[in-house]
Amino acid sequence: LVLGVVPRLTAFLTGGFVLLTGLIAHRFWDVADPAAVVGQQIHFLKNIAIVGGTMFYFVSGAGAFSLAGRKR
Structure with a gap:
């Protein structure tokens, strides 16, 4: 994800x-x-938040500074 190689x-x-x-x-x-x-629920919800972030990244794309963005 950081490099932007095959980002989606x-x-x-x-x-x-x-x-x-x-x-x-x-x-x-x-x-x-x-x-x-409570502890397990906090960690579970943290993982769900991470999934939300990756799905936002999936929908929006990598951006102009990624390797995939430079190919455009």
Whole structure:
């Protein structure tokens, strides 16, 4: 993502990976301890925010300073 090489595909794959990781690793709905639920929920929502950022990047494109932008 930083270099802008194949930016839309990279953003889509990164978003999918982070979403799957969040669903697998931060299962706050299965945790019994209330304090642990809050911690897992915070990390899960952080991952969802990252997915939102990658989807914005997917829709808007890499920008003029990326390698893909220089080819235009």
